[in-house]
Amino acid sequence: MVETAFYSRARIEGNDLGYDTIAAAGAHACILHWIVNDGPIRGDELLLLDAGVEVESLYTADVTRTLPVNGKFSPAQRKVYDAVLEAADAVFAIAKPGVKFRELHATAMKVIAAKAADWGLMELTAEDSLKPENQHHRRWMVHGTSHHLGLDVHDCAQARRELYLEQELKPGMIFTIEPGLYFQPDDLLVPEELRGIGVRIEDDVLVTETGVENLSAALPRKPDDVEAWMARFA
Numbered sequence: 001m002v003e004t005a006f007y008s009r010a011r012i013e014g015n016d017l018g019y020d021t022i023a024a025a026g027a028h029a030c031i032l033h034w035i036v037n038d039g040p041i042r043g044d045e046l047l048l049l050d051a052g053v054e055v056e057s058l059y060t061a062d063v064t065r066t067l068p069v070n071g072k073f074s075p076a077q078r079k080v081y082d083a084v085l086e087a088a089d090a091v092f093a094i095a096k097p098g099v100k101f102r103e104l105h106a107t108a109m110k111v112i113a114a115k116a117a118d119w120g121l122m123e124l125t126a127e128d129s130l131k132p133e134n135q136h137h138r139r140w141m142v143h144g145t146s147h148h149l150g151l152d153v154h155d156c157a158q159a160r161r162e163l164y165l166e167q168e169l170k171p172g173m174i175f176t177i178e179p180g181l182y183f184q185p186d187d188l189l190v191p192e193e194l195r196g197i198g199v200r201i202e203d204d205v206l207v208t209e210t211g212v213e214n215l216s217a218a219l220p221r222k223p224d225d226v227e228a229w230m231a232r233f234a
Contacts, residue, residue, distance in 0.1 A: 002049065003037040010053040018052035018060025019153050025069065029198025030182040032143060043070040046077055048198055052153065062153045062176055063216045064202030071230045073223050076193040080181050081223050084199045087111035087179035088221075091145060095169065095177070095205065095212045102165040105145040108179040113137040115181075121190055139189070140181050149174045149204055169207050174215070178202030 002023040010017045024034040025041040029048035041047060047069055052061040066081065068074075073081060087108040094107050113126040116137040122129055129136045147155040148164075156164050180200035183190045201221060205212040220229045 002041070002047070006049070006051045010051075014053040014055045015058065016054045018054040018062060022048065022050035022064075024048045024050075024198065027185045027196040027198070029066070029200075030184050030196065031198075032182070041069055044074065045069050046073075046197065046199065048200055050200065050202065058151055060149070060151070060153060061204055061216070062149055062202065063204060063219065064178060064200045065219055065221075065226070066199045066201065067226060067230060071234055072227055077197060077199075078223055080183070080194065080197050080199045081201075083111070083115040084179050084181050084201050085221060085223070086115075087145075088177050088201050088203070091177045091179070092205070092212065092214070095207070096210060097169050097171055097207060099169050100165070101146065101167050101169065101175075104175075104177065108145040108177075109137065109141070112141045112179065112181065116140060119191075139187075140183060141179065142182065143178075143180070145179050146175050146177055149176055171207050171209050173207040174204060175207075176202055176204055 003021045006021055007017060020035040021037065022034055023037045024031065025039055025047045026045040028034045028039050029046060046066050048064065048066045050064040052063055054060040068077060090107050090111050091104050095104060109130060113129045116122050117126040122136045124134060124136055128134055144155055144157060178200055182198040183194045183196065185196040187195055204215040206215055220226045
C-alpha cells in the first residue's frame with residue numbers, strides 16, 4: 001500500500017518513479033535494498049521509506065525518511081535515529097566547494113564509529129575501528145554516505161578516483177547525504193532492544209558557492225519534527 005500510494009503521486013505529479021521504491025517496515029529496514037515491499041506494518045515499528053519522483057525533465061530525486069508507525073519514537077528507536085541524524089548533520093557542516101567527495105563519507109563514519117564504541121558494540125576504540133584494516137563499525141553502516149544525483153541515482157564508486165572519490169566539490173553539483181544504522185534482528189553483538197531497528201535519513205543537496213542547499217528540506221528530519229508532522233495526519 002505504501003509503495004502504491006507513492007507511485008500514484010509520482011505518476012500524477014511527475015513523470016514516473018526515479019527507481020524502485022524501498023518501503024521497509026521493522027526488520028526489513030535492515031535489508032539495504034528491500035524492494036519486495038510485502039511485509040506487515042506494525043504500530044511499534046519504524047517504516048523506512050526510500051523513494052524518489054522522476055520529473056518531466058527526467059531528472060530524479062532520491063530521499064529517505066524513517067517514520068515511527070504509531071507516530072512516536074520509542075527510546076531505543078530515537079537513540080538510533082539521533083545517531084544517524086548526527087552523522088548526517090556532520091556531513092552538512094563540512095560540505096562546500098573544495099572538499100573532496102570522499103571526505104563526506106569519512107565524516108559520517110567518524111560519528112558512526114564513535115556511537116558504536118560508546119554503546120559498547122565494539123571492543124575497539126572508534127579511532128582504531130576507523131583504520132582501513134579494521135572498519136568494525138561498518139557492520140552496522142554497510143553503504144556509502146553519498147552519491148551523485150541527476151538523470152540516474154547510481155553510485156559511481158567504480159569511476160576513476162579523480163572523477164569521483166578524489167574530486168573536489170564544485171558549485172552546481174547535486175548529491176545525496178544518507179548515513180544509516182542497521183541492526184539485524186539476530187545480531188548478538190547489539191543489545192536486544194536495538195535488534196531489528198534500521199534507520200536511514202537521506203537528503204538531496206545542491207553545492208552552492210559557500211556550502212550546500214538542502215533540496216529536500218521541506219520534509220522534517222529532526223525526531224520531534226517528524227512526530228509533529230505525523231500527528232497532523234493521525
